[in-house]
Amino acid sequence: MSEESKKSLVPHFTIGAIVLAIVLAVVFWPSEPEPEPVIVMPEPPVIIEPVIEEQPTMLIPEPVVEQPEPEIIPEPEPLDISDGTIKTKLLTLSDYDTFARLLINDALLERFVIMTNTLAEDGIAANNRILVKPEKPFRTYRQADKEWIDPASFKRYAPYVEVLESLETASLLQLYQEYKPAIEKIFSEIGSPSDNFEEKLKDAIDVLLDTPEVPFPVEVYTESVMFKFKDTQLESLTAPQKQLLRTGPENMRRIKAKLREIKETL
Structure with a gap:
């Protein structure tokens, strides 16, 4: 479009603008003249505080925690330390019928504790043995004006060795653990407060295991109706070792084997 043409359109835009303004005035302006507006100061707004209804306090019950019923632990039955019960339990450990005949019938626990304590101190508790004495006497024979232990004497110990070997070691020690509280109570009455019965038991076993192996026959002599070893080294051994x-070399070997088994299990 030329510059002249643009200039010719300007009045038309101006007239159009005026006409549009008049139309708007006719349409939106009131038809009658209004009075002067009265300026009314607005009243301050009334602030109505919201009414907060007080909610009733809800009591929330505490959760009920069910307490488990206390477990009732039955009191252990008192340990039966009667000789009849102990002997019955001991006899179940062996299938050897002679065991019942060899066992002493009274004060078995007391005898066992005293015998063990005495043996650990290199002595023999003759009045507190738990097995009866052998029926047959100790025998010797004379040869070349010397007195020797008769090998026939070894046979009188055979029933005792067979009973010892027949005892199942694990079951024997289980029975020992069952009666250990009663055993320790008896030991506390006869032993030193610093001593421990189980250590005494091991000491007693060691006394016997330390018995030397000697060749037989062994020469002995009689003094005041007692047999003594002619060899001074053997005579200097402890009473349990002598x-x-x-009992003889074979019985001693079998006894030691069982004692080692018991000691290892202890």
Whole structure:
């Protein structure tokens, strides 16, 4: 479009604008003249506080925690330390019928504790043995004006060795653990407060295991109706060791084997 043409259109835009303004005035302006507006100051708004209804306090019950019923632990039955019960339990450990005949019938626990304590101190508790004495006497024979232990004497110890070997070690120690509280109570009455019965038991076993192996026959002599070893080294052994020697080499080997098994299990 030329510059002249643009100039010719300007009045038309101006007239159009005026006409549009008049139309708007006719349409939106009131037809009658209004009075002067009265300026009314607005009243301050009334602030109505919201009414907060007080909610009733809800009591929330605490959760009920069910308490488990206390477990009723039955009191252990008192340990039966009667000789009849102990002997019955001991007899179940062996299928050897002679065991019942060899066992002493009274004060078995007391005898066992005293015998063990005495043996650990290199002595023999003759009045507190738990097995009866052998029926047959100790025998010797004379040869070349010397007195020797008769090998026939070894046979009188055979029933005791067979009973010992027939005892199942694990079951024997289980029975020992069952009666250990009663055993320790008895030991506390006769032993030193610093001593421990189980250590005494091991010491007693060691006394017997330390018995030397000697060749037989062994020469002895009689003094005040007692047999003594002619060999001074053997005679200087402890009383339990000399007693073990008198059982003979084969019986002693079998007894030691069982004692080692018991000691290892302990």
